[in-house]
Amino acid sequence: MLRSQPVICEQTTTSDVLVKVRSRAGAVGYVDTPNALLTPGVKQVRLAGRAATIDDIRAGYPFWTVEYLYSYGDLDKADPLTRSFANYLVGAEARSMIAAQQDAPCVRGDGTPEPLCTTPRE
Secondary structure (H helix, E strand, C coil): CCCCCCCCCCCCCHHHHHHHHHHCCCCCCCCCHHHHHCCCCCCCCCECCECCCHHHHHCCCCCCCCCCCCCCCCHHHCCHHHHHHHHHHCCHHHHHHHHHCCCCCCECCCCCECHHHHCCCC
């Protein structure tokens, strides 16, 4: 049986990745879950019987990451726009928007940290 060589095809945008994956049989790409689920012809890869949903990630889906916001210096001394944006990200409106995108905000509604964001991974 002849096997073709793998093709590495870096793309600039999520949309470009989805177009390539959808149009090439057997292609695999890495994009955020909501965009993958909204694209006809693209299937989500299940690992160990789990999908890339928040519930399955909490249950052990292994392929995920936390996105962090870093600041240069003390946010209390930052310019007002930077400080306002950082405060917005931990507020109720941002948490709601993050959850609507099928992501888990690192600060829960009660103000406690999300364990996915604070528990070291093995």
